[in-house]
Amino acid sequence: MPLFKKKKSKEEEIAERVKAQQEEEIQAVIKARELEFPTSQKAMEAVSSDYAQFLKELQIKPRTFYEKLCAQAEKILKIKLDEKTRRSLQEKIDTSYLSVTPEGVISLSILTLIFGILILLLNFIIFQFDTVFFIFGIALFGGLAYYIYTFPEYYSRVVLLQMSSETVLAILYMIIYMRTNPNLDGAIKFAAQNLPGALGYDLKKLVWDIEVGTYASTDIAVAAYISKWKEINAEFAEALHILRSVAVEPARRELIFHEAMNTILNGTRERSRHYAAGLRMPMMIIDAMGILLPVMGLVLFPIVMLFMADAVKPSFLAFGYDVLLPIGLFIVTTHVLSTRPPTFSAPELSKLKGVPPLGKMRIGKEIVPIWPIAFLFFAPFLIIFLLFGGADNIFIAVTSSAIFILGIALAIGIYCYLDSSQKIAARKAIERIEDEFSVALFQLGNAISGGASLEVALQKTIENTKNLKINEMFVAILTNMQRFGYTFEQAVFDKEIGAIWYYPSRLIESIMHTVIESSKKSISSAAESMMSISEYLKSVHEVKEEINDMLGETVSSMKFLSTFLAPMIAGVTLTMAVIIIRILIRIKEIIPALGLEGSTGMAGGFSLPLGLQAGMLPITPVQFQLVIGFYVIILMVLLGKFINDIQCGEDPIGARSMIAWILIFGATIYLMSWIATYSMFGNSIEALLSPL
Numbered sequence: 001m002p003l004f005k006k007k008k009s010k011e012e013e014i015a016e017r018v019k020a021q022q023e024e025e026i027q028a029v030i031k032a033r034e035l036e037f038p039t040s041q042k043a044m045e046a047v048s049s050d051y052a053q054f055l056k057e058l059q060i061k062p063r064t065f066y067e068k069l070c071a072q073a074e075k076i077l078k079i080k081l082d083e084k085t086r087r088s089l090q091e092k093i094d095t096s097y098l099s100v101t102p103e104g105v106i107s108l109s110i111l112t113l114i115f116g117i118l119i120l121l122l123n124f125i126i127f128q129f130d131t132v133f134f135i136f137g138i139a140l141f142g143g144l145a146y147y148i149y150t151f152p153e154y155y156s157r158v159v160l161l162q163m164s165s166e167t168v169l170a171i172l173y174m175i176i177y178m179r180t181n182p183n184l185d186g187a188i189k190f191a192a193q194n195l196p197g198a199l200g201y202d203l204k205k206l207v208w209d210i211e212v213g214t215y216a217s218t219d220i221a222v223a224a225y226i227s228k229w230k231e232i233n234a235e236f237a238e239a240l241h242i243l244r245s246v247a248v249e250p251a252r253r254e255l256i257f258h259e260a261m262n263t264i265l266n267g268t269r270e271r272s273r274h275y276a277a278g279l280r281m282p283m284m285i286i287d288a289m290g291i292l293l294p295v296m297g298l299v300l301f302p303i304v305m306l307f308m309a310d311a312v313k314p315s316f317l318a319f320g321y322d323v324l325l326p327i328g329l330f331i332v333t334t335h336v337l338s339t340r341p342p343t344f345s346a347p348e349l350s351k352l353k354g355v356p357p358l359g360k361m362r363i364g365k366e367i368v369p370i371w372p373i374a375f376l377f378f379a380p381f382l383i384i385f386l387l388f389g390g391a392d393n394i395f396i397a398v399t400s401s402a403i404f405i406l407g408i409a410l411a412i413g414i415y416c417y418l419d420s421s422q423k424i425a426a427r428k429a430i431e432r433i434e435d436e437f438s439v440a441l442f443q444l445g446n447a448i449s450g451g452a453s454l455e456v457a458l459q460k461t462i463e464n465t466k467n468l469k470i471n472e473m474f475v476a477i478l479t480n481m482q483r484f485g486y487t488f489e490q491a492v493f494d495k496e497i498g499a500i501w502y503y504p505s506r507l508i509e510s511i512m513h514t515v516i517e518s519s520k521k522s523i524s525s526a527a528e529s530m531m532s533i534s535e536y537l538k539s540v541h542e543v544k545e546e547i548n549d550m551l552g553e554t555v556s557s558m559k560f561l562s563t564f565l566a567p568m569i570a571g572v573t574l575t576m577a578v579i580i581i582r583i584l585i586r587i588k589e590i591i592p593a594l595g596l597e598g599s600t601g602m603a604g605g606f607s608l609p610l611g612l613q614a615g616m617l618p619i620t621p622v623q624f625q626l627v628i629g630f631y632v633i634i635l636m637v638l639l640g641k642f643i644n645d646i647q648c649g650e651d652p653i654g655a656r657s658m659i660a661w662i663l664i665f666g667a668t669i670y671l672m673s674w675i676a677t678y679s680m681f682g683n684s685i686e687a688l689l690s691p692l
Helices: 010-032 047-060 065-076 083-096 102-126 131-165 167-178 184-194 198-211 218-229 234-244 250-278 280-307 314-338 371-388 394-449 454-464 471-484 488-493 506-521 523-594 621-648 652-689
Strands: 360-363 366-369
Touching (some): 065 102, 083 131, 167 506, 167 523, 184 198, 184 218, 218 234, 250 280, 250 523, 280 523, 371 394, 394 523, 394 652, 454 471, 471 488
């Protein structure tokens, strides 16, 4: 062993320093990465193992509260169903992907009805509730049992709607794949890998059925799949049928791709146009029967209760407005949404690093639950209500109870806002880069087709897209190629510093895979793929904007109604009702002075109302305000979800964002409307009543 190490040459020292510097740069890039790693390698694993795991999770482990209740109910109450009922329910369950059995659904429905009747009987015996209230209770629990029974059917419609909203992307993914590999079997697998939602599961099931030999061939399996979709979404079925012809007509491949894409886009556009036109009547029903007339009808309730004191009680008002009416509105809005045509699904956030799950938010590096923050915000409003809710002054008492309602609305609104704001921001960033990607992709393909080398084409694209966010991805690709000597594929998909990991979009990732596969054949083939795919993306974006324009008028009117008009009318209604109650209070006070206490009649045949004969008020102003306030909150939540689902489809994140803004602004307008109208008319009424 030598005593002294051999001295390194100057070239070796420089090489080591360059290598160390590159390692530092790579580590810096890795730390800045926005994606959880690994992504692409795992995404390209065999679909069969994914679907096997999917089946295990789906069939063995109940995921939702409904599924868990059905599993427990089946153990408690064992029922044997006839074959027809069982088959009918099983079809709905299979479509909905619920992990329940027909026996579990029926058992839970029956147990719910039995449990409800027992509770009502005990309350009727112990607390001696009114017979009418008992009948209302039976109707409520009967409706709940029926909802449990029909939930698989309802949820299957939701799942089918979610699937349909992904059909455009599914066809796009298939076309992207088939541009380099004209194989429908592989295209279906590729789409199944890249679609995260219900349609991805459905396509995985198709792949699984092919692999295990359920069908004799892929062509027969696809034909059966097309037949299944004909009644659900004819455009999707037709587009799949068109793509099947690629194998027998390879010379017309480009025309076939364009025809398939146009078929699904035109069908989506036409469905949305008819749906938007047909929304006018349902919107009028929801506006009039569900919102305006019930709110305005509240004014008459104190008078009705005064003359029908024995038959109508304040509890009926609370039960009717805060339970039955919202249920009715929910049923109507659900029916309207069930007819909504497929449009486009929102980008998924599962691959984006640092996005908290629902119910939590990120503060610095920590992910914390949101409900304690919302409760702390609500606490001061609760204290105000407890301190001043029992004040003798009607204005102070009612205002403090309205502030309490505002506190509840703001707490829910802040919860929904904090729960959605970070996710919405991340989603908008993804939507922006996906929208810009078609422009940048066309620029790159156009430069390459003009004879430029790949690096020169990238430089031109970077110069032409300076004002776009997607520009940063092409800068990262060029930097990786120049600084580290990477190939185009390595610069994009290197597992440590690949440029694609900054942009968590399945769409962009899958397109870049296709572009790279095309570039392996020839650079001109890659350029052709880029320009064709950019045209597809542009068409998808145009149809999306058209659909938003079609639904824009309906969405805007519903936003105005729920955010401003409904809460303002509710505030005015509260003022009018409180004035009526105040007049009744004054009449009650002067009855003893007039010597009419206990009288059942007066000269001329006039009779005092039953409520005044008994010396009782039908309802206090604070109680009345609480009934209206809770109804306004429930109304705004239902309308917020309805507006979002009309615009975007089933989307929990978007629904929370919409509900947050409607609650915060709507509840504030409700309080301001009450204060403003009572301040204008309340003092005048008090002045008129004081001499009496």
